[in-house]
Amino acid sequence: MGARAVTPDDLRFMDAALALAYARLGRTAPNPSVGCVIVKDRRVIAAAATAPSGRPHAETQALDMAGEDARGARIYVTLEPCAHHGQTPPCAEALAAAGVGEVVIACRDPDARVSGRGIAILSHAGIAVLEGVRSAQAEALNAGFFTRLVTGRPLLVQDGRAGLFDADLELRPDESLDMALDRMGREGLTRVRIPAP
Structure with a gap:
């Protein structure tokens, strides 16, 4: 079964996530600037960007805002959720634990500690993943990180x-x-x- 088609809503909500990330550009080093929007019933229920100095990550902030409403929701994130344990637990695991229904990702994270692993964690948890929505914009956004x-x-x-x-x-x-x-x-x-x- 192939990936579902990209919808106008996908573009609109990913544009919102990109706008959040652009607003933090230059303030999140050493981490990338990431935007995350959580949508349920075609309405935004939470939105966040990577905090200054890189922590907390956008996904964990948005999940905290959404609380239990994140269950079954669609997540729009500008970069593949992290998959490694560092100063914070992996965002991919947090999304899986929250029981989200789908994660729409603009582009993969080329960091060797992540690169496809975040997507694998989500897929293994039974979460649908759609990649490549506004990928060129997301890659340009984090050209410095890459x-x-x-x-x-x-x-x-x-x-x-x-x-x-x-x-x-x-x-x-x-x-x-x-x-x-x-x-x-x-x-x-x-x-x-x-x-x-």
């Missing part, structure tokens, strides 16, 4: 708008650009702004 995962360095941005980056690029004395980018990647920064000349 870049740091692949290269170990943050994404360099040349946008002057406040809040769209984690820090300004600043070289320490006797530090090359390469050394600065490596350091900033180790610090967990995902988006670094190149200051205007």
